Amino acid sequence: xxxxxxxxxxxxxxxxxxxxxxxxxxxxxxxxxxxxxxxxxxxxxxxxxxxxxxxxxxxxxxxxxxxxxxxxxxxxxxxxxxxxxxxxxxxxxxxxxxxxxxxxxxxxxxxxxxxxxxxxxxxxxxxxxxxxxxxxxxxxxxxxxxxxxxxxxxxxxxxxxxxxxxxxx
Amino acid sequence: xxxxxxxxxxxxxxxxxxxxxxxxxxxxxxxxxxxxxxxxxxxxxxxxxxxxxxxxxxxxxxxxxxxxxxxxxxxxxxxxxxxxxxxxxxxxxxxxxxxxxxxxxxxxxxxxxxxxxxxxxxxxxxxxxxxxxxxxxxxxxxxxxxxxxxxxxxxxxxxxxxxxxxxxxxxxxxxxxxxxxxxxxxxxxxxxxxxxxxxxxxxxxxxxxxxxxxxxxxxxxxxxxxxxxxxxxxxxxxxxxxxxxxxxxxxxxxxxxxxxxxxxxxxxxxxxxxxxxxxxxxxxxxxxxxxxxxxxxxxxxxxxxxxxxxxxxxxxxxxxxxxxxxxxxxxxxxxxxxxxxxxxxxxxxxxxxxxxxxxxxxxxxxxxxxxxxxxxxxxxxxxxxxxxxxxxxxxxxxxxxxxxxxxxxxxxxxxxxxxxxxxxxxxxxxxxxxxxxxxxxxxxxxxxxxxxxxxxxxxxxxxxxxxxxxxxxxxxxxxxxxxxxxxxxxxxxxxxxxxxxxxxxxxxxxxxxxxxxxxxxxxxxxxxxxxxxxxxxxxxxxxxxxxxxxxxxxxxxxxxxxxxxxxxxxxxxxxxxxxxxxxxxxxxxxxxxxxxxxxxxxxxxxxxxxxxxxxxxxxxxxxxxxxxxxxxxxxxxxxxxxxxxxxxxxxxxxxxxxxxxxxxxxxxxxxxxxxxxxxxxxxxxxxxxxxxxxxxxxxxxxxxxxxxxxxxxxxxxxxxxxxxxxxxxxxxxxxxxxxxxxxxxxxxxxxxxx
Numbered sequence: 001x002x003x004x005x006x007x008x009x010x011x012x013x014x015x016x017x018x019x020x021x022x023x024x025x026x027x028x029x030x031x032x033x034x035x036x037x038x039x040x041x042x043x044x045x046x047x048x049x050x051x052x053x054x055x056x057x058x059x060x061x062x063x064x065x066x067x068x069x070x071x072x073x074x075x076x077x078x079x080x081x082x083x084x085x086x087x088x089x090x091x092x093x094x095x096x097x098x099x100x101x102x103x104x105x106x107x108x109x110x111x112x113x114x115x116x117x118x119x120x121x122x123x124x125x126x127x128x129x130x131x132x133x134x135x136x137x138x139x140x141x142x143x144x145x146x147x148x149x150x151x152x153x154x155x156x157x158x159x160x161x162x163x164x165x166x167x168x169x
Numbered sequence: 170x171x172x173x174x175x176x177x178x179x180x181x182x183x184x185x186x187x188x189x190x191x192x193x194x195x196x197x198x199x200x201x202x203x204x205x206x207x208x209x210x211x212x213x214x215x216x217x218x219x220x221x222x223x224x225x226x227x228x229x230x231x232x233x234x235x236x237x238x239x240x241x242x243x244x245x246x247x248x249x250x251x252x253x254x255x256x257x258x259x260x261x262x263x264x265x266x267x268x269x270x271x272x273x274x275x276x277x278x279x280x281x282x283x284x285x286x287x288x289x290x291x292x293x294x295x296x297x298x299x300x301x302x303x304x305x306x307x308x309x310x311x312x313x314x315x316x317x318x319x320x321x322x323x324x325x326x327x328x329x330x331x332x333x334x335x336x337x338x339x340x341x342x343x344x345x346x347x348x349x350x351x352x353x354x355x356x357x358x359x360x361x362x363x364x365x366x367x368x369x370x371x372x373x374x375x376x377x378x379x380x381x382x383x384x385x386x387x388x389x390x391x392x393x394x395x396x397x398x399x400x401x402x403x404x405x406x407x408x409x410x411x412x413x414x415x416x417x418x419x420x421x422x423x424x425x426x427x428x429x430x431x432x433x434x435x436x437x438x439x440x441x442x443x444x445x446x447x448x449x450x451x452x453x454x455x456x457x458x459x460x461x462x463x464x465x466x467x468x469x470x471x472x473x474x475x476x477x478x479x480x481x482x483x484x485x486x487x488x489x490x491x492x493x494x495x496x497x498x499x500x501x502x503x504x505x506x507x508x509x510x511x512x513x514x515x516x517x518x519x520x521x522x523x524x525x526x527x528x529x530x531x532x533x534x535x536x537x538x539x540x541x542x543x544x545x546x547x548x549x550x551x552x553x554x555x556x557x558x559x560x561x562x563x564x565x566x567x568x569x570x571x572x573x574x575x576x577x578x579x580x581x582x583x584x585x586x587x588x589x590x591x592x593x594x595x596x597x598x599x600x601x602x603x604x605x606x607x608x609x610x611x612x613x614x615x616x617x618x619x620x621x622x623x624x625x626x627x628x629x630x631x632x633x634x635x636x637x638x639x640x641x642x643x644x645x646x647x648x649x650x651x652x653x654x655x656x657x658x659x660x661x662x663x664x665x666x667x668x669x670x671x672x673x674x675x676x677x678x679x680x681x682x683x684x685x686x687x688x689x690x691x692x693x694x695x696x697x698x699x700x701x702x703x704x705x706x707x708x709x710x711x712x713x714x715x716x717x718x719x720x721x722x723x724x725x726x727x728x729x730x731x732x733x734x735x736x737x738x739x740x741x742x743x744x745x746x747x748x749x750x751x752x753x754x755x756x757x758x759x760x761x762x763x764x765x766x767x768x769x770x771x772x773x774x775x776x777x778x779x780x781x782x783x784x785x786x787x788x789x790x791x792x793x794x795x796x797x798x799x800x801x802x803x804x805x806x807x808x809x810x811x812x813x814x815x816x817x818x819x820x821x822x823x824x825x826x827x828x829x830x831x832x833x834x835x836x837x838x839x840x841x842x843x844x845x846x847x848x849x850x851x852x853x854x855x856x857x858x859x860x861x862x863x864x865x866x867x868x869x870x871x872x873x874x875x876x877x878x879x880x881x882x883x884x885x886x887x888x889x890x891x892x893x894x895x896x897x898x899x900x901x902x903x904x905x906x907x908x909x910x911x912x913x914x915x916x917x918x919x920x921x922x923x
Contacts, residue, residue, distance in 0.1 A: 017451065024485040028426075033418035034411015036608070038559055039640045040488070043850035046559060074411035088409040095401060095816060098238025098824055100408030101415060101559040101608025126859035133850060135559045135609050136238050137827020138820075139861035 005066045007032070008076025018064035023047045025063045026073060034074035034104045038133070045132030048105035049073050055112035057131075074104035077111060087111050090145035098136035106132045110146050120146070217335075217381055218270060219249060219328040221263075226356055226368035228253065229261040230325070233271040234316040235580060236264065236404055237610035239821060239879045241316035243402045244814040248321045251395040252329030252388060254353040255369075262403045267582035267602040311580045311610070317813055318782055318875040330385035338379065339372035340365075390811060390872065397870070399816045404606065416605040419565045419576040421633040425454055426484040427626050428491050428637055429619075431476045431646050433844035435705055437498035438475040446493040447479055452486030455479075456494065457629055462621045464588040471588075473621040474646075480630055484637045491639075503703040503843040508652070511702055511840060512550060515654035515675045518700040525673060525696050529685055532692030537669035541660035545731045549657070549720045550904045553838035554650035554709055555643075555845075555853060560608020562619040562638040566627035568593065573600045573624055578607035580615040588617045589624045611828070612708035616648050641848040648707025649838055651676055655684075655720040660692070665732040667743070668692060674720070675700040680780070683713035686721050687750045687779060688743035704840060710828050711880040714780040718884025719833075719891075719905065722776040726892045727901060736892060737763050737775050750777060753808050753869060754786045760867055761788035761804040770794060771801075772897025776889040783809040783876030787826070789862075789889035793897045796912040800830065800862040800890065808869040809876040818878045819866040825882025826864055831856040833887035837906050 004013040007030060014029045026032050026049070035058060038046030042057040049058045050072040077085045084092075087110050097103045106129070113120055113128035120128065125146055134142070215221045221229040230246040246262045249255070265271035333353050340358040341348040344365055352359050359366045390396070407413035432438065444456040461475040477496055481487035538544060564577035573593055579585050582604040590597040607614055623636040638646075653675050660669030669692040672684060677697045684695050709715060729739035737758045744751040754777050758764075767773060770793055777786045790802040805822050812818055835854040839846045847853040891902040894912065902910050 020483070020485050024483055028483055031420060032411070033414075033420070036415075036559075037417065037484075037561065037637070039850050041640075041849055041851065044559070078410065084410065091409040092401070092405055095405060095820060097405050097408035098240070098820065099559060099607060099609045100238060100404070100413050103408050104411050107409065129858040131857075133559065133855045133857060135557060135611075135828070135831075135855060137824045137831075137856065137861070139827065139856075139858045140823055140864050141820075142858070143861075 003063050003067050005069050005071055007071045008073060014063065016063060019062045021059050022049070022061040022063050022066055022071075023058040026058060032073050032075050036101055036104055038102065038105075042131075043133075044102070045105040045109060046102050048108040048132065050108060050112055053112065053115060055109045055128075072108075074107060077107060085111060086149045087114065087145065090149045094141045094145040094148065096138050096141040096145050098138055102132060102134045102136075106134065106142055110142070114146070114149060215377070217328055217332045217376075219265075219325065220253065220332045222356075222369050222373045224370055224373075226256075226370040227259050227261055228255040228356055228369065229263050231263050231265050231271075233265040233324075234311045234320060235578070235582060235604050235607060235610075237311070237578070237580070237607035237614070238824075239311075239316070240402050240404075240814060240817040241311065241321075241879075242404065243400060244317050244817055245321045245325045246403070247395050247398075247400055247813060248317070249325040249329040251393055252326045252385075253333045254355065255329070256356040257395055257400060259356060264604060267586045267604060269583065271583065315781070315877060318810075318877055321813065322875050326387055327383070327385060328381075330387050331381035331383070332376070334382055334385045335376040335379045336369055336372050339375040340367065343372065343375070396813050397811070397815065400814065402817070413606050415560055415608050416565060416576050416578045417560065417563045417635070417637060419605070419635065421565065421567060421635075424565070424633040424635055425480050425482065425630060426487050426635050426637065427478050427480045427623070428484060428487040428639060428642070429459070429476045429478045429622055430491055430494070430496070430642060431474045432498040432501075433645065434498065434501055434503050434842070435646075435703055436472075436474065436501040436503075439477060439496055440499045441497040442477065443495040444477075447490035450481075450486060450490040450493065452482040453479060453490045454481055455630065456490075457626060459622050459625050462592045462625070464591055464617060464621065471616050471618055471648075473592075473618040476622060478622065478626055478636075480626065480634060484635075487637075488639055501703075501843075506703060506843045507841050508552065508839045511652055511704075512654060514702075515550075515652075515700050516548075518675060518698045519654060519656050519673050521698075522673065523698060525698050526677070527694070527696040528677070528681070529693060529695045532669070534669055534671060534692040534694040537692040538658065538660045538671065541669065542663040543661040543665070543731070544658055545661075545728055546656070546658045547724055547727055547901075547903060549655045549723065551653050551716045551719060552836070552905065553652045553704055553840070554715075554832055554836045555647040555838050555847070556609070556611045556613035556707070556709060557640075557644060557850070557853060557855065558607070558609030558611060558613055561640050561643045562613075563636060564620055564623040565633060565635040566623040567633040568624060568628040569631065571595070571599060573627070574603070575600065575620065575624065576603045576605055577620055577623075578605040578610075578614065579617070579620065580607070580610050580612075581617075585617045585620045589620055592621045593624055593628060611710045612712070613647060615708060618646075640850070644838075644848050644853055645845040647838075647845075648705045650709030650712075650715060651678070651704070651706055652702070653716045655716070657720070657724045659724070659728045659731070661732065665734075667728055667732065670694070672696070672721070673698060674717070676702075678706065678713050679708070680713060683717040683780070684721065686725070687747050687777065688725065688740065689746055690743065703843070710825065711780060711883040714778065714880070714884040715829065715832070718776070718778045718780070719887040722778060722885065722888030723891055723901075723903065726774070726888070726895065730895075736896075740775070740777060744777075749808055749871060749873065750779065750784055752871075753777065753784045753806050756867060756869065757786035757788050757804055757806040760806065760865065761790070761802075763788065767897075770897060772893040772895070774889045774892025774894070774896055776885040776892065778881070778885040780881045780884055781877030781879075782874065783807055783878065783881040785822070785881045785885050787885040787889040789886065789893045791890065791893040791897055793894060793912060798834075798890075798894060798907060798912070800834075800860070803862050803864045803886065803889070804867075805864060805882060805885075806867045806869060807878075807881060808871045808873070809878055809881070810871060810873040811875050812868050812870045813875065815868050815870075818868050821878040822866045822882040823864045825880060826886045827856055827861060829883040829886040830860075830862075830890070833890050833905055834860065834907050837909065
């Protein structure tokens, strides 16, 4: 059975079991390997992608659930100009990643947060990010990187158009 | 030995009677071009085992350590670039291939010649400090917080300086000027008097035919321009846009996916199997029983165990199918073992003191205790722990036509290559191992069990296979940080002076000095009893320091309290003759404003731990509300000798603290019916953003020998935490994890006898 959806602005049609989790479709069928497998039960957040602008765990989302929807993966997080998303730049600036394995998911959760809430409080950051485990423990740097972006770009909403998902397609 | 190049042996080992005599050896002939071929097309321009200079004057540092986020590749490149006077902005970093030329002789040399403490991962037993030559030839381990302090200090600096000297010589020859007048700067050789300035690349060909010095002149640290400065890590850009390649990201034509399951009770084999339901699932290609395979190396025996694998067209199909397989596992005799039983066994063995071995003795312990005015005693426990790297174990292999190619992220590429070759019955030369970024390692990825599985599967299937473990398998088939019990007694005279320290614990591993204490206590008797368990042992970030740091730094707090003294002042008094320790401890207390009063319900605790050549003090602040502990703040100070990459050290401290905090708050693997109970992050929790404290790090650049960074942050957080809980509540926690402890239940502070 085929399922169609948009990934990073490109329409994709896959012919797979509709119950196959989106994570494995993204990785195996679409060869977009930036989205990671960490637990398989929506406990760690490594597989986070945006579905219609919302951060979702792709490891427990059947591909049938995204029929016709707009997806963004880490490969599509950067701006249309080719520049990195401000959060990605902040991640480099703050030297956030260690092993890096969880960071795609961290960035997808953080970018969804800022798209809806450019000036999150510490509590709001906790709530948005507590689904994403980092075993290297870089939470302090993640928090600092998020806060550096909220200050820098809170007035520049268009920075987040790609996160919101649909305008540029 | 014909494949070895003379240039590889700046620090090397020679066989002597089965052990390793260490010295410097020169191999005849110049085989640098042979080595260049092994580095692939990019090998062009190789002028030293660890240095390539391309025609566009880009210097590449070839780093014989793998990257799991610890940042060692960048730090090692800094050390090489410093001595080479390379242009950092035009420098590339490349991980050395898993071939014998990059074996880590430096570790052995560092231990035997420089008197360094030996990296914990490479000592198989307490007594086993002799490296067998076969192992030293296959050792390329990243672990023991040793990359910078051994490979960096002994190899990369020498390689950089030797290459620089050859470039100077080549330029002096070509220009017919005195060698002493040729200087180097930013990848250029310069002769000021004749106004000559040429890129290194101009002399690469000449240098490739020269013999590097083993004793080049090294810079004085006061001349450092690259070492000790913040250089952004080379691996980070790829880790923010999804392009960094981990082993699971490898995709080969015609590749199949596999997953495995092993006996819940370690060591069991397949007695009977019904795979009919699994084979009926769409996409399943085969169900394969992988035979048990054991390899022996310096880490001890690693058994892959007999395992059942499903091979399918997708990981998802394979994982669905493996749950449908009914396996009856053979009984191995541990089916009734539980965590409670293990701790009861520890209690009995410590009490019996059977065949107690001594770690350290000084003074007249027996008479000090028999004449003591006051004795304080306590028992501490920690549970088994799993590693739970973010990246579940996985690897990709292709075994065809007598050759094996493997893509894997591991902590010992050369050792894994040898082990895979052993299992396949191949010459290691026919095994090519492409080491990838590791999504965490923490010691787990020094054990090759999953590499042996994937190699076997790929050979059986005859197609490339990507093996992915489920998280459940990852948690239940780990090599675990051991559960340990530790018993203490402290003796005081009539004026509350601490005169004696006795400690007996279960099961010793590495590093051997982990249970020792830095405090000047006249009589000490520290030792251990053997109390074997069937749960497989693994090195876990900081290894034995992870438990002994908690034990000794909690008990010294109890002792301070029993003496009626402040926890910081008491320690400081006992460190009067240890200025480095005292400086670190004092700095932590100052930065944390140790004596500033805290509000009701809040508490502050301190700890001090030396490990892997570095000294770390931590102050933890907590708030306890109705028995719930939140960790507000951690102040951490490290003296890692010369701080090569200061931000890297800070990052490692932060990381080690969160790793240790996860264990202190949540970490517990329990055994029931001989098997691990936990399975995934829902029942084996990790600290998350909402629990993560503010961590303030301070790096003391003391100029002493370079210490490690990856592990020293981990041991000290648990004791500082429970000491803070005691400070806040008056309740002493002697058993981790903290979240299992009812803080509303009041425990008497220390049993006081006499």
